Amino acid sequence: MLEQPTELDRLNRTLSKLEILRETLLDPDLFNSSLLEDYAKEVAEAVQNGIDPWNNESRWSAMKSVFFASTVLTTIGYGDMAPATTEGRVFCIVFAMIGIPIALTAITNLGRLLATLISSFYRRFRTSCKWIDRLSKSAGISSGGVQSKGVYVVAGVGLLALYIAMGGGLFMIWEDWSFSEAFYFCFITMSTIGFGDLVPQQQTYVFLCTLYILVGLALTSTIFELVRRQYAESWERMKELSEKLADLSGPLSDTLKRLGDQAHRYGGDISIDMNLMKDLRDLRKAVAMTKFELEWKAFKKHGKKPPDSLLLPEDTDEPVKVVWIIYESNV
Numbered sequence: 001m002l003e004q005p006t007e008l009d010r011l012n013r014t015l016s017k018l019e020i021l022r023e024t025l026l027d028p029d030l031f032n033s034s035l036l037e038d039y040a041k042e043v044a045e046a047v048q049n050g051i052d053p054w055n056n057e058s059r060w061s062a063m064k065s066v067f068f069a070s071t072v073l074t075t076i077g078y079g080d081m082a083p084a085t086t087e088g089r090v091f092c093i094v095f096a097m098i099g100i101p102i103a104l105t106a107i108t109n110l111g112r113l114l115a116t117l118i119s120s121f122y123r124r125f126r127t128s129c130k131w132i133d134r135l136s137k138s139a140g141i142s143s144g145g146v147q148s149k150g151v152y153v154v155a156g157v158g159l160l161a162l163y164i165a166m167g168g169g170l171f172m173i174w175e176d177w178s179f180s181e182a183f184y185f186c187f188i189t190m191s192t193i194g195f196g197d198l199v200p201q202q203q204t205y206v207f208l209c210t211l212y213i214l215v216g217l218a219l220t221s222t223i224f225e226l227v228r229r230q231y232a233e234s235w236e237r238m239k240e241l242s243e244k245l246a247d248l249s250g251p252l253s254d255t256l257k258r259l260g261d262q263a264h265r266y267g268g269d270i271s272i273d274m275n276l277m278k279d280l281r282d283l284r285k286a287v288a289m290t291k292f293e294l295e296w297k298a299f300k301k302h303g304k305k306p307p308d309s310l311l312l313p314e315d316t317d318e319p320v321k322v323v324w325i326i327y328e329s330n331v
Contacts, residue, residue, distance in 0.1 A: 008058050
């Protein structure tokens with residue numbers, strides 16, 4: 001309602017001007033090189049303003065307008081269509097300010113729902129297929145652990161890649177693109193980059209394209225949610241370990257202090273020198289020794305004899321059995 005009348009008026013005026021110039025160019029008595037230059041400039045200006053000099057149809061059709069509204073709400077913004085009137089721009093601002101939070105909230109909630117469904121399906125599938133547990137144990141993946149959560153992420157990324165590939169096949173048919181172009185368009189869209197160099201033009205499939213984009217954004221949000229859950233669980237585990245070891249002193253606290261000094265000195269830099277690597281090795285050793293000390297004290301507290309795996313030989317201060325520990329870090 002806001003953009004189509006103005007666009008049609010500009011389109012009709014441009015086409016009328018080009019028609020007059022074409023008729024003049026076809027007249028041998030009036031033809032000259034300056035008229036040809038004027039015609040070329042008019043065509044270039046029309047294309048630059050988003051007007052097809054050889055088509056008198058409005059781009060602001062009902063389906064195209066719905067597609068434009070969806071790109072605004074999802075913050076994709078291809079840039080091939082944009083409001084040109086003051087009223088249209090003001091409405092677009094208000095529409096975006098109100099609609100974007102609603103749309104992103106809906107997409108995020110849908111992503112969380114899909115993440116929960118994927119996690120639930122994987123747990124049931126894993127329970128019903130015992131060979132997965134045997135394979136996971138042989139690969140060193142603990143059931144329900146942080147590493148097994150990484151399986152969710154890998155599966156989600158694979159599902160997203162499959163979804164993009166399926167969309168690439170569909171757009172090959174709808175838009176007569178090559179597979180590489182269609183795959184590229186789907187990825188740029190799912191990541192909400194939206195360069196606008198490739199944009200669907202077939203109005204017959206605009207609704208299906210919009211639906212594909214919305215579901216794809218929800219799937220992308222699912223991947224982000226799975227990754228967030230993995231980091232959240234890792235962080236909670238580290239917090240629990242920190243609380244248990246808060247009152248301890250000795251090599252662990254000294255190593256943690258050195259790590260804190262290193263982190264402060266580095267700031268946001270991701271470069272790591274040999275000293276920091278040494279501190280990480282010291283931290284792993286300190287945590288292993290602390291675990292040994294906690295187990296030793298637990299047996300002594302209840303008046304029980306520690307198992308042979310925790311007995312210390314007379315000529316060394318190191319445990320007989322190697323104590324393994326998984327240390328995660330976001331350094």
